[in-house]
Amino acid sequence: MSLRNYGAALALLPLLAACHREEPTPAAHPHYELGSAWRGTHGWFYPNEQFDYHVTGLATRQHAPAGGLVADGEAWSANGMTGAHQTLQLPAIVSVRNLLNGRIVRIRLTDRGPADPGRIIALSPKAADLLGMTADTPVEVTEDEAASRSLAEGLGKPPAQNISAAPVGEVRETSLSDGSSRVYGNDSSATASSVAVGPLPATWMQGSPGPSGLYVLMGIFSGHATAASVAMRCGGTVLHASEGAGLEWRAVGGPYADIAQADAALDRTRLCGVEGARIIVE
Template sequence: MNQILPIRARPLAGSSSLWSSSLWSSMLWPATLVLLALALSGCVHKRIRPGAAPTGAHYTIGNAYFAAGEWHYPRTFDAYDRTGLATIIPPGHEAATTDGEAFHQSGLMAQSPVLPLPSLVRVTNLTNGRTLVLRVNDRGPPIPGRIIAVSRKAATLLGFPRSGVVEIRVKLRVRRSTALQTALGAGPRPIAAPVASVQAAALPPPPGAAGVAGTTGLISPTSAAPTTAPRSPDAPLSGAVTVEPPDPGPLYVEIAGFGSVNDAQSLRARLAGLPGNVVPQPREGRTLYAVKLGPYRSVATADAALRQVLARGIPDPEIIVH
């Protein structure tokens, strides 16, 4: 806010101080009021920061970006199945998501630092097994060591703890995501056929989610063809919650993607003082290596280890559940 300084009037030569004071008061009050109005208008202008208005969903990937000490590389994925930590989207979000949709905390939506927008993901709370399909349409969260942030409605349905941070599994629904992205202008990509079935069981809705029905049945690639018409790729999500066996585990900080065991061991040497080792990771017919630090039995200790890795100038650490 602009500061308004007091203006001191000096009496005119040869005039009484009373006349001088009255004259200057009549001259200065209008000017002071104008300056005050301008100053207040400047304050209001600085405080109001309207967000971008929603323009409708459009396919978005975006460039690599740096946030909260980490680089993120958005890209397409033939498969995405990861564990880690989730959080809740905080208050104060702008009116629009990164891909142009209207944002609201009552929607079944989520943020991802890397997935194409929009994407559909199957999110599982590993501590209680609750599973829900969400629409990823925003970038975030801007917190190191978090792979997804969800709306408050999604957090309620998934049974997040009061802390808002929970062990999570995020799996991309490749077919539906690709159909949705193609409808919004993305080029076609080959899709691998599913090779495993998923068991689902009925689940009563958690507190605060009355009226949300669970689903039952076996989802299998060999099931009979549905008798109803296929859903539109942009059809609203059902909000149905299913349940799987809970699968919580200790937390690790992982730096992955080394093609040489020597490179991985060299990085491990830079992290002296932190518990961990080098582990092989077979992928697509070849073996990569990762530095795996831990185990850590709490989010706080895993976060502290992650901060130490970042402070030593080592990029791309992730917190995983194993």
């Protein structure tokens, strides 16, 4: 190589290094997050605050978020005892029981997802491994009300809206397309977080296996006639509900032999005009 060419190659080295330089991960900023409605693979999810969540369904594995931060501002780790939920306030503490082997893990929900309405929760790789998940798995999810309320209050849950008062502290904009958030403003007079968000122990407990029958819940209704109409239109049956609050009748499809059949039945239920149907385990 001539001296001229050698000098040209040396001059290109800083440019090549700049092309391969990785962008630094944004600083973690744990905070209370509810957020706006967001679009999944088959419709919209509408986040709402709830502290007594107790649901059965299918769990899946969580994938690393773009940018390294999750919806509530924490840094994501594949080894963390964390997960994602479609609608609950973030963060929230839940116990997840594998209904096939009885294992129970305790995780903190920190992100939005899964986008598939046929799955109710996504677990980090570490939590999924401890739960014994080798594929999408029937689970029972139970929220720890006291722990979730403590996190919400300690991480700056906004007070009730008062239109006469200007907002203090942060204004957060959440993107519907990728779930990313931006924070505008940071008033130093805003109340600081009084809760330290630390890692949960990477452990599991042995409980009892539960029911594993797969069904599609088409809806819960106050009137038998309405439930019967939905069940007839979508190929289901009517069962008495136990949810209370005046909702006494369920339109249900199933049981189904495996997850593939349950997924196909959920797709058919959406096509017959039912919004909000989901897979349950009984």
